[in-house]
Amino acid sequence: MEPIRVAIIGTGSVARSHVQSLQSRGDEVEVVGAVDIDGDRLSAFCEQHGIPNGYDNVADLLEKEQPQLVHVCTPPGAHAEAALKCLGAGVNVIVEKPPTLTLAEFDTLVEAEKESNAWLATLFQHRFGSGALRLQKLMADGVLGRPLVAICNTVWFRDQAYLDVEWRGRWDTEGGGPTMGHGIHQIDLLSAIMGQWTEVSAIARRQARTTDTEDVTMGTVAFANGAIASVVNSILSPREESYLRFDFEYATVEVSHVYGYGDENWTITPAKGYEDKVIPAWEAGPHGTRSAHVAQCIEVLKAVREGTPPPVTSSESRRTLELVAATYASAFQRRPIRPEDLGPDSPFYQRMEGDGPRW
Ligand SMILES: NC(=O)c1ccc[n+]([C@@H]2O[C@H](COP(=O)([O-])OP(=O)(O)OC[C@H]3O[C@@H](n4cnc5c(N)ncnc54)[C@H](O)[C@@H]3O)[C@@H](O)[C@H]2O)c1
Known part of the structure; x- marks a missing residue:
């Protein structure tokens, strides 16, 4: 089996998780090159991880290294340009969250993907831990009954110094505050479980x-499956928690962690009389995988090898981005928002802050 040729664009802090995940796959993968506009960071990264060639631009990387897959780990404002170059060259690409700054920008990638023989995926690692997979299996098997109520809290803490990094806390470079930057992890898992909002x-x-952006949002979401959820995204919360709770007819399923969960972070509480239906199914479901970058990387590499659609597909990541856009649109227009309110005519399609935040 020839190794899959993979390259990395952006060699800052999250890129380390990517390269370590890829290199943990041994002979399955060869990390053939990397790109950064900061030459010192690029050479240190290449040297540290044994990457043979560094480039200061994407076009040279694509031409010289002929990768089969590119991981985009730049700040959010540079995701779209890098992904467009990859798709244009017929190279599969996975971008870090948030995939783009706006829905309009995301749709340029959807169009490029349609024209390309390559695909676009977004890195949302919390879909890939065994707890989430177990929950989805029990739902698919009808063990839990109807989903009724959910809670989705990303209550984290970031001090003022965190926001001093040039691209953070700005609509034009980060596309939003904790809703877009942090809560999107949990919002994506909520969306994967609950489906269309x-x-x-x-x-x-x-x-x-x-x-410039919010430091907290609080919202309610209705889903096509009939469930309703409350969603909180904060960077003001000294006791940090990422918490999702799903109340079904026959059981409550919860996960509490901060930046990554294992099986030990999940609990299930059956409704009275449903213990014998729910507990054995929960115990028999998938176990043993943490929600780390490597869990999604394994699935993405499999998609490259087998020529199948990538996880998380562009339509799935668009739905998550749309839920974030809806949160800002509702907050700033002070009204409930439905998917049809976020078409190309909406200012919130063009920019996450629409025609300007109203605090
Ligand atoms: N999935 C997760 O758990 C997770 C965690 C942290 C960050 N992230 C995401 O990863 C992305 C990067 O975050 P980070 O904390 O690593 O940022 P960072 O600032 O540490 O690193 C970004 C790197 O990209 C380089 N860069 C900037 N513009 C570039 C361009 N046009 N071309 C090539 N390189 C360029 C910078 O020089 C820098 O080295 C963001 O989208 C962030 O939201 C995801």
Whole structure:
């Protein structure tokens, strides 16, 4: 089996998780090259990880290394340009979250993907831990009954110094605050479990940080399956938690962690009388995989090898991005938002802050 030729664009902090995940696959993968606009960072990264060739631009990397897969690990504002170059050259590409700054920008990638023989995926690692897979299996097997109520909290803490990094806390470079930058991890898992959203009502505030964007949003979401969810995204919360709770007819399923979960972070509580139906199914489901980058990388490499659609596909990541856009649109327009409100005519399609935040 020839190794899959993979390259990395952007060699900052998250790129380390990518290269370590790829190199942990041994002979399955060869990391053939990397790109960064910061030459010192690029050479240190290549040297540290034994990557043979570094480039200061994507076109040279694509031409000289002929990768089969590219991981885009730049700040969000540079994702779209890099992904467009890859798709244009017929190279599969996975971009870090958030995939793009806006829905409009994302749709340029959808169009490029349609024209290309390559695909676009987004890195949302929390879909790939065994707890999430187990929950989805029990839902598919009808063990849990109807989903009724959900809670989706990303209550994290970031001090003012965190926001001093040039691209953070700005609509034009990060596309939003904790909703777009942090909560999107949990919002994506909520979306993977619950499916299509139908209505969002939210408020956004700047409570304590000096930043262009929000430092907290709080919202309610209705889903086509009939369930409703509350969603909180904060960087003001000293006791940090990423918490998802799903109340089904026959059981409550919960996960509580901060930046990555294992099986030990999940619990299931059957409704009275459903213990014998629910507990054995939960125990028999998938186990043993943490929600780390490597879990999704394994599936993405499999998609390259087998020529199958990648996880997470562009339509799935668009739905997550749309839910974030709906949160801002509802908060700033002060009204409930439905998917049809976010078409190309909406200012929130063009920019996450629409025609300007109203605090
Ligand atoms: N999935 C996760 O758990 C997770 C965790 C952290 C960050 N992220 C995401 O990863 C991305 C990068 O975050 P980070 O913390 O590593 O940022 P970073 O600032 O540490 O690194 C970004 C790197 O990209 C380089 N860069 C900037 N513009 C470039 C361009 N046009 N071409 C090539 N290189 C360019 C920078 O020089 C820098 O080395 C962001 O989208 C962020 O939201 C995801």
